[in-house]
Amino acid sequence: MNEFLSVERWPGVWAVGDCALVPDLTTGDFCPPTAQHAVREGKVLAHNILAEIRGTRKKPFRFRTLGQLASIGRRTGVAEILGLKFSGFLAWFLWRGVYWSKLPRAEKKVRVAIDWLLDLLFTKDFTQFVPQRAPVISMPAAVMDFPTFAAPTGHGERAEGINAHHNENGHSNQYARNN
Numbered sequence: 001m002n003e004f005l006s007v008e009r010w011p012g013v014w015a016v017g018d019c020a021l022v023p024d025l026t027t028g029d030f031c032p033p034t035a036q037h038a039v040r041e042g043k044v045l046a047h048n049i050l051a052e053i054r055g056t057r058k059k060p061f062r063f064r065t066l067g068q069l070a071s072i073g074r075r076t077g078v079a080e081i082l083g084l085k086f087s088g089f090l091a092w093f094l095w096r097g098v099y100w101s102k103l104p105r106a107e108k109k110v111r112v113a114i115d116w117l118l119d120l121l122f123t124k125d126f127t128q129f130v131p132q133r134a135p136v137i138s139m140p141a142a143v144m145d146f147p148t149f150a151a152p153t154g155h156g157e158r159a160e161g162i163n164a165h166h167n168e169n170g171h172s173n174q175y176a177r178n179n
């Protein structure tokens, strides 16, 4: 494909993002498959499709990679921004900041900001997922290898062995074993 994001020899076919081999006009190589390229290619592509329809001038895609950020653990990150390499809390904070700034919608931004703030102030919030399984027809219940866990029986008590749980229609729909 060419720098206008159209596929050569296939008029009317355009490509952007990871699936496109876009020439990088700043290095002479090809653009890396990153989101920072994909979103900018999308804008140039929109402009170029309109230009094609209206018969006006198309824009070549030209963008120099701003840098790379990655989180490598709890409140630690690595960064390379405009050639400058650093690591630690600042890199992690920048990674989170960039991630946050890209979130769509103000509501989502507020929700995530509050969640991350709580995460900074308090320790991890553990949640237990109860791995309840559907009944296995082809195997006797007694030989099923269930993990050990305490599941509610639906009758306000812990029960021994395999328990059939009944829904409001009186049908048995799941089994759990408490040890």
Ligand SMILES: Cc1cc2nc3c(=O)[nH]c(=O)nc-3n(C[C@H](O)[C@H](O)[C@H](O)COP(=O)(O)OP(=O)(O)OC[C@H]3O[C@@H](n4cnc5c(N)ncnc54)[C@H](O)[C@@H]3O)c2cc1C
Pocket: 016, 017, 018, 019, 033, 034, 035, 036, 037, 038, 069
């Ligand atoms: C683990 C990981 C970490 C990354 N971290 C970064 C980072 O920190 N910074 C950065 O800049 N980039 C990062 N990237 C790269 C970035 O995610 C991609 O470059 C970017 O998402 C490419 O955008 P895209 O629109 O081309 O493709 P995608 O975001 O992959 O979107 C393609 C969409 O098409 C859908 N799709 C696929 N096939 C079909 C079909 N047949 N019909 C309909 N829909 C279909 C897919 O479900 C998907 O939603 C990361 C990628 C990965 C995997």
